[in-house]
Amino acid sequence: MSSILLNQKDIARAISRISHEILEKNKGAENIALIGIRTRGVTFSSRLKQKITDIENTDVPLGALDITLYRDDLGTGLQKPQLKKTEIAFALEGKHVVLCDDVLFTGRTIRAAIDALMDFGRPASVQLAVLIDRGHRELPIRPDYVGKNLPTPKSKRVQVHLKEIDEEDKVIIQEPVK
Amino acid sequence: MTETAALSQQNIITTKDLDANDIQLILDTADSFKEISTRAIKKVPTLRGRTIINLFFEPSTRTRTSFEIAGKRLSADVINISGAGSSVVKGESLIDTAKNLEAMSPDILVVRHNCSGAPSLISEFVNCPVINAGDGMHEHPSQSFLDLLTIREHKGSLKGLKVAIVGDIAHSRVARSNIQAMQTMGMKVKVVAPPTLIPVGIEKMGVDVCYDLGQGIKDADVIMILRIQLERQNQGLLSSLREYSNYFCLTTNHLSNVSDETLIIHPGPVNRGIEISLDVLEGPRSMILNQVTNGVAVRMALFYLLLGESDANPN
Numbered sequence: 271m272s273s274i275l276l277n278q279k280d281i282a283r284a285i286s287r288i289s290h291e292i293l294e295k296n297k298g299a300e301n302i303a304l305i306g307i308r309t310r311g312v313t314f315s316s317r318l319k320q321k322i323t324d325i326e327n328t329d330v331p332l333g334a335l336d337i338t339l340y341r342d343d344l345g346t347g348l349q350k351p352q353l354k355k356t357e358i359a360f361a362l363e364g365k366h367v368v369l370c371d372d373v374l375f376t377g378r379t380i381r382a383a384i385d386a387l388m389d390f391g392r393p394a395s396v397q398l399a400v401l402i403d404r405g406h407r408e409l410p411i412r413p414d415y416v417g418k419n420l421p422t423p424k425s426k427r428v429q430v431h432l433k434e435i436d437e438e439d440k441v442i443i444q445e446p447v448k
Numbered sequence: 449m450t451e452t453a454a455l456s457q458q459n460i461i462t463t464k465d466l467d468a469n470d471i472q473l474i475l476d477t478a479d480s481f482k483e484i485s486t487r488a489i490k491k492v493p494t495l496r497g498r499t500i501i502n503l504f505f506e507p508s509t510r511t512r513t514s515f516e517i518a519g520k521r522l523s524a525d526v527i528n529i530s531g532a533g534s535s536v537v538k539g540e541s542l543i544d545t546a547k548n549l550e551a552m553s554p555d556i557l558v559v560r561h562n563c564s565g566a567p568s569l570i571s572e573f574v575n576c577p578v579i580n581a582g583d584g585m586h587e588h589p590s591q592s593f594l595d596l597l598t599i600r601e602h603k604g605s606l607k608g609l610k611v612a613i614v615g616d617i618a619h620s621r622v623a624r625s626n627i628q629a630m631q632t633m634g635m636k637v638k639v640v641a642p643p644t645l646i647p648v649g650i651e652k653m654g655v656d657v658c659y660d661l662g663q664g665i666k667d668a669d670v671i672m673i674l675r676i677q678l679e680r681q682n683q684g685l686l687s688s689l690r691e692y693s694n695y696f697c698l699t700t701n702h703l704s705n706v707s708d709e710t711l712i713i714h715p716g717p718v719n720r721g722i723e724i725s726l727d728v729l730e731g732p733r734s735m736i737l738n739q740v741t742n743g744v745a746v747r748m749a750l751f752y753l754l755l756g757e758s759d760a761n762p763n
Contacts (some may be wrong), residue, residue, distance in 0.1 A: 334688070
């Protein structure tokens with residue numbers, strides 16, 4: 271059983287608004303860098319980049335981060351994830367880095383991502399953009415840009431589907447799979 | 449939602465145990481690990497608190513250093529034990545050594561030994577994964593993975609490629625591991641050597657045999673040159689090194705007859721001028737240093753994929 275919480279238009283509007291908020295907060299696109307967390311954070315970040323380019327007519331560096339090696343649950347009985355490439359082809363020094371992920375939940379992924387970023391250099395600041403914030407934080411982490419707040423029971427599953435990977439744009443909520 | 453990664457094997461003893469999915473997973477994972485060695489801070493916290501023991505009963509520079517660096521870049525504690533400086537010289541048996549190391553709860557054992565089968569024997573007496581880092585004339589699986597990674601990087605894919613392995617096939621663990629792994633990946637292997645260096649019955653492995661270098665490498669996509677093992681040259685298998693090198697040393701003359709796209713790989717250490725000429729060794733088609741770089745990534749991948757449950761499981 272699943273129901274749709276956001277459709278394609280909702281997602282497009284959220285991305286458009288977040289792009290403007292990023293530009294507003296950082297007073298333009300200069301010194302901004304977007305880094306997406308694999309897998310769907312990367313798609314989200316490249317859409318933000320596209321939008322920011324459209325608005326400001328300027329190029330923003332884009333990177334992709336795989337946080338697998340920084341997870342706190344490796345070797346705890348869960349199956350290991352397939353390791354994907356991390357691609358950050360620019361220096362982080364002086365950059366306002368916007369980390370992008372699809373769903374913010376416990377905050378553990380973001381903790382891992384921040385640790386990973388610090389191994390690459392010393393950004394001027396790190397900000398967080400998420401498409402969905404569903405609460406239930408287990409660490410003191412908060413997003414700077416949120417597509418939609420979705421307070422949901424911890425047991426349910428929230429899934430973001432993005433066209434590039436899942437053929438259509440939608441956010442759904444599912445009963446937990448047993 | 450996330451793809452998961454698991455090998456079919458607990459130990460890496462022989463490439464025969466691994467299917468195409470396993471090898472694919474090792475190569476893909478290694479490919480993702482390469483980036484870490486290009487960072488300013490070449491370290492990730494993945495194996496923090498884990499212990500890796502390198503147990504080397506045979507001399508090695510490349511392989512031991514490569515395993516050690518791989519472990520350290522993953523934040524593991526790496527301990528090196530060499531045969532010469534260990535209790536082995538006091539007469540301790542292999543199994544006793546292994547059991548005693550096991551009692552100190554290492555997370556992975558990397559074993560090199562001059563006797564074929566030693567790592568496999570050790571793996572029966574310890575609970576942690578064992579990686580064979582070269583055993584006698586048997587196998588050297590991690591070398592074969594780094595060779596395949598190097599080839600795949602330059603050729604795009606492995607399936608259908610033709611490989612000529614040239615040199616001392618009979619004594620080469622690198623050749624055996626590679627023949628098996630390459631065939632698993634759908635590659636076509638030919639061995640090229642004088643008859644005395646080709647083991648009897650090798651056709652049963654499904655390889656072609658050729659006794660002439662020029663003929664053997666003519667249509668190869670990859671030429672793998674093996675080291676002539678100088679320490680084994682008192683067995684009368686070659687009339688002299690000079691004669692071997694007259695017929696089997698790969699030179700620029702040979703390369704004028706093969707495609708510009710042909711890669712040349714060598715597991716090292718190289719005997720310059722005996723199995724490969726200086727200009728070929730340092731020429732543009734030589735992938736020898738790429739192999740060494742890829743070796744670290746491949747070994748990081750093996751450590752990551754073999755990483756077991758931690759004893760202090762919080763759940």
